Amino acid sequence: MINKKTYARILPLPLMLLAMLLPATAFSVDVAADEKKGLEIAVEVDLRDEGFTDSSASLEMILRNRHGETSERQLRNKTLEVADDGDKVIIIFDTPRDVKGTAFLSFTHKLEADDQWLYLPALKRVKRIASRNKAGPFMGSEFAYEDISSQEVEKYTYRHIKDETFDDRDHFIIERDPVDSKSGYKRQRVWIDKAEYRIWKIDFYDRKDSLLKTLIYDDYNQYVKKFWRANIMEMTNHQTGKSTRLNWKNFSFQNGFSEKAFTKNALKKAR
Amino acid sequence: MLNRLLIISLAVLPLSVLHAAEWSNQASIEARYFFDDALNPKQHDSNLSVTFESEFYHDWDDDQQRVVFTPFARLDQHDSERSHVDLRELYWRRSFENTDLYVGVRKIFWGVTESLHLVDIINQSDSIENLDGEDKLGQPMISLTHSTELGDWSLYLLPWFRERTFAGLEGRLRPPFVVDHASAQFESGDDEKHIDSALRWSHVIDDWDVGLSWFHGTDRAPQLIPQTTNGTTTLLPFYAQLDQIGLDAQYTYESWLWKLETVSRRHDNRFSPALNRSNATVGGFEYTWYGLFDSATDIGLVMEYQYDSREGNRAPIANNDIAVGGRLTFNDVQDTTLLALVASDFDQRERFISFEGSRRLGELMSISLESRFFSNTSPQSSLHSLRDDDYFEATLTRYF
Numbered sequence: 001m002i003n004k005k006t007y008a009r010i011l012p013l014p015l016m017l018l019a020m021l022l023p024a025t026a027f028s029v030d031v032a033a034d035e036k037k038g039l040e041i042a043v044e045v046d047l048r049d050e051g052f053t054d055s056s057a058s059l060e061m062i063l064r065n066r067h068g069e070t071s072e073r074q075l076r077n078k079t080l081e082v083a084d085d086g087d088k089v090i091i092i093f094d095t096p097r098d099v100k101g102t103a104f105l106s107f108t109h110k111l112e113a114d115d116q117w118l119y120l121p122a123l124k125r126v127k128r129i130a131s132r133n134k135a136g137p138f139m140g141s142e143f144a145y146e147d148i149s150s151q152e153v154e155k156y157t158y159r160h161i162k163d164e165t166f167d168d169r170d171h172f173i174i175e176r177d178p179v180d181s182k183s184g185y186k187r188q189r190v191w192i193d194k195a196e197y198r199i200w201k202i203d204f205y206d207r208k209d210s211l212l213k214t215l216i217y218d219d220y221n222q223y224v225k226k227f228w229r230a231n232i233m234e235m236t237n238h239q240t241g242k243s244t245r246l247n248w249k250n251f252s253f254q255n256g257f258s259e260k261a262f263t264k265n266a267l268k269k270a271r
Numbered sequence: 272m273l274n275r276l277l278i279i280s281l282a283v284l285p286l287s288v289l290h291a292a293e294w295s296n297q298a299s300i301e302a303r304y305f306f307d308d309a310l311n312p313k314q315h316d317s318n319l320s321v322t323f324e325s326e327f328y329h330d331w332d333d334d335q336q337r338v339v340f341t342p343f344a345r346l347d348q349h350d351s352e353r354s355h356v357d358l359r360e361l362y363w364r365r366s367f368e369n370t371d372l373y374v375g376v377r378k379i380f381w382g383v384t385e386s387l388h389l390v391d392i393i394n395q396s397d398s399i400e401n402l403d404g405e406d407k408l409g410q411p412m413i414s415l416t417h418s419t420e421l422g423d424w425s426l427y428l429l430p431w432f433r434e435r436t437f438a439g440l441e442g443r444l445r446p447p448f449v450v451d452h453a454s455a456q457f458e459s460g461d462d463e464k465h466i467d468s469a470l471r472w473s474h475v476i477d478d479w480d481v482g483l484s485w486f487h488g489t490d491r492a493p494q495l496i497p498q499t500t501n502g503t504t505t506l507l508p509f510y511a512q513l514d515q516i517g518l519d520a521q522y523t524y525e526s527w528l529w530k531l532e533t534v535s536r537r538h539d540n541r542f543s544p545a546l547n548r549s550n551a552t553v554g555g556f557e558y559t560w561y562g563l564f565d566s567a568t569d570i571g572l573v574m575e576y577q578y579d580s581r582e583g584n585r586a587p588i589a590n591n592d593i594a595v596g597g598r599l600t601f602n603d604v605q606d607t608t609l610l611a612l613v614a615s616d617f618d619q620r621e622r623f624i625s626f627e628g629s630r631r632l633g634e635l636m637s638i639s640l641e642s643r644f645f646s647n648t649s650p651q652s653s654l655h656s657l658r659d660d661d662y663f664e665a666t667l668t669r670y671f
Binding site: 063071095096097098099113115123124126127129130132133136137140184264265269271 | 631668
């Protein structure tokens, strides 16, 4: 935002027009093809995960600082697929013990801000909270709220970069730029396998375009003969040396959850 | 076949039971230090206190039924009133299609604002625990919550009234005279057995969270009436009957939370019938700046105006006050937070200042620090009796 403004002030108008026109005419065909292919891959990733209806899982988070000291959190989540919008999610915190019983409800949306509520068990109080904090850390971990929020095609613009083979798998490498100016990232580089369209690695670049974090997915399993979920997700922050490992357990799909399990009233009863 | 089923169910059973029934306990030790000498020579300048709280819950019938049991106990070094036990919760819940039925002792919270809770009325304040009024005594009830497309409806029948707790002779943070529970008076001839009732509707409409509530029964806040017998003055709590209509609303937009609570009350007050109607409002905003200076730290600003139409000796502390607070959330592994709040009275110029901080220690402990100051008080001001009760408090809690 600020960069654009500075540019406009420095460059005279004809030069600016030239600067805008030149790359567009010279590379428009290639850029368009890369963008088209990038979007096609992203749409396919989304399509392969469509129709899961609902899911639940439990999660162990292991936070590690640069000295190797660790801290653990146990949580459980329930997700309800919402057609033509983001998913509804409930997260229940089991440890650390001082936040046990705290529960979080989020109606995620494709482009507009998510609706979020927090249940505080000591006061029996449900608080609507601001969801503006996309770039902030989730529970002190290396995962930002936007990293754990439901992934929607509309949240990014895409381009295909190249293909790469490793671990005996062929991958597409795409780059995606967050649409939301409140995102903490300028771009993300994503490795997706060609066979099943699963994400294996994401490099996150901060707003200054320096490599900030790398997320590695591992130990994928397929559920209800369709949906792939990684049991292990490991996020490393290159700038701080801290890392967070997620160990997923007890994935369960199509449990028959209804809308009623994702309301403020349900949040108060969540265990 | 039968054998195999038996083996499978035996293997699965302990897991499901473990998940559905659980005890959690916490114990804390609290140390308070008062900066000034007490007004009354019987009071003490420092105090130690320990608490224990346990919670048991069990779910069965495919989570359609639940029992919860939460006993609480405090043992205080000096204040015999503050040493007390309470049943915070003991209830059974049965869920139907769109309805939940609750029978037993529960805690209910209504409202949205931070500096004052006007709408919240179901539970009595366990005010001897902390000045902030957020500790509550368990309230016996039968209640129904019915969820519809147009919001949640809750009906409460409250068959037994709980008296407010106050510090005893040797306790600090109390009026100059001791509250005499034994001679509490009720306007209702049924005393504490008056059956109170309440109804609430709440709904989420896009960025709005709204609630409307109605209460009929014994006011949770007593009038404290001085009386002198044999040369000793005590305060007699008088619990009037109250009808209250409340509205609470929050509008959430980006980093802004706009909050409002307002109540209209009608007391049946035989001491001053002319002052039966009153209203009170608290409203303001909370704004948060996220990721301060490229760090993970957030800073929040809270500003709320508090108004109450009651005047003279019936005026509560928050009657024409502005509360301004700042909250620092470090978003670190230990969940470190700091909160500072100043509430100033426009008329009497008195000030209430509060600092709070908390942080986790390892996986099973947490520490919280709190310091409060009552400044600029005058003999006319409602905080006058607390003028020498500025204090610092440290609480260490262990979970097991």
